[in-house]
Amino acid sequence: MTETAGLSRTSPSSPDKDDRVAILEVDGLRKSYGSELVLEDITLRIFEGELVSIVGPSGCGKTTMLRCLSGLLPHEGGTVRIAGEEVTGPPDTLGLVFQDYSRSLLPWLSVADNVRLPLRYKPISKKEAEERTAEALESVGLAAHTRKKPWQLSGGMQQRVAIARALAYHPRLLLMDEPFASVDAQTRVELEDLTLRLWAERDMTIAFVTHDIDEAIYLGGRIVVLTRTPTTIREVMPVDLPRPRDQIATKALDEFGRLRASVFTALGHHQ
Numbered sequence: 287m288t289e290t291a292g293l294s295r296t297s298p299s300s301p302d303k304d305d306r307v308a309i310l311e312v313d314g315l316r317k318s319y320g321s322e323l324v325l326e327d328i329t330l331r332i333f334e335g336e337l338v339s340i341v342g343p344s345g346c347g348k349t350t351m352l353r354c355l356s357g358l359l360p361h362e363g364g365t366v367r368i369a370g371e372e373v374t375g376p377p378d379t380l381g382l383v384f385q386d387y388s389r390s391l392l393p394w395l396s397v398a399d400n401v402r403l404p405l406r407y408k409p410i411s412k413k414e415a416e417e418r419t420a421e422a423l424e425s426v427g428l429a430a431h432t433r434k435k436p437w438q439l440s441g442g443m444q445q446r447v448a449i450a451r452a453l454a455y456h457p458r459l460l461l462m463d464e465p466f467a468s469v470d471a472q473t474r475v476e477l478e479d480l481t482l483r484l485w486a487e488r489d490m491t492i493a494f495v496t497h498d499i500d501e502a503i504y505l506g507g508r509i510v511v512l513t514r515t516p517t518t519i520r521e522v523m524p525v526d527l528p529r530p531r532d533q534i535a536t537k538a539l540d541e542f543g544r545l546r547a548s549v550f551t552a553l554g555h556h557q
């Protein structure tokens with residue numbers, strides 16, 4: 287059984303003709319590791335309320351890019367702004383979900399304590415931290431597992447804990463780095479629909495990095511396609527598929543197949 291995908295939010299698919307507010311502004315981002323230039327020039331806007339997928343060839347620097355965007359990694363050129371503020375360290379308007387949930391959760395803490403931990407850095411009362419923790423765990427379907435340790439949960443459930451932890455922070459921008467790459471196919475489908483539901487229900491913008499073309503199309507209102515290293519943006523494609531999305535009906539649409547071919551070609555698999 288999959289969860290019901292996001293119901294209410296319409297996805298803006300055309301970035302050019304609007305008065306929307308850019309929550310993420312990246313200009314000329316450049317990053318090297320020693321002499322290896324990984325990101326040559328990333329210039330990108332993500333607008334409030336969007337769910338944008340980012341795809342790129344293996345090793346093109348997707349994780350490097352997200353780490354630079356989140357202020358976890360310094361970059362040597364260009365600027366990154368989140369909610370108008372230049373990023374120099376992780377901003378408190380930002381939530382992060384990584385692929386490797388087993389390393390991002392602390393095994394000696396309960397599920398609830400893992401979710402509550404980063405809230406210590408927010409200027410909120412203990413009571414509010416408790417309420418946010420309970421609400422976030424409820425919204426990812428883990429209300430019955432709050433006292434367990436992460437290692438007592440399945441991989442998919444652990445990734446739900448990581449999502450709840452980011453949600454409890456009430457981020458305006460959520461960066462997700464191949465978050466479902468390590469779970470089985472059925473769990474992945476459920477977590478994709480959970481992501482759509484949470485995005486639709488909450489006042490949140492999501493940048494979702496994946497190497498899975500179908501996942502990028504299924505989730506996104508736009509798809510940013512990256513080149514190989516040294517990496518730039520090859521193309522930004524609008525996804526004109528109706529919402530709510532449905533794992534079977536949406537993927538059966540002709541437009542879905544057309545987009546799949548376009549992204550595949552843009553990734554350089556086909557000339």
Ligand SMILES: Nc1ncnc2c1ncn2[C@@H]1O[C@H](COP(=O)(O)OP(=O)(O)OP(=O)(O)O)[C@@H](O)[C@H]1O
Pocket residue numbers: 319324342343344345346347348349350351464497
């Ligand atoms: N800490 C590091 N030090 C040196 N080189 C690094 C470091 N992290 C990444 N790299 C190199 O930078 C390049 C991009 O890596 P990155 O992990 O950002 O790519 P990716 O697109 O996320 O990869 P994948 O598709 O495997 O998820 C690779 O060549 C990698 O070897």
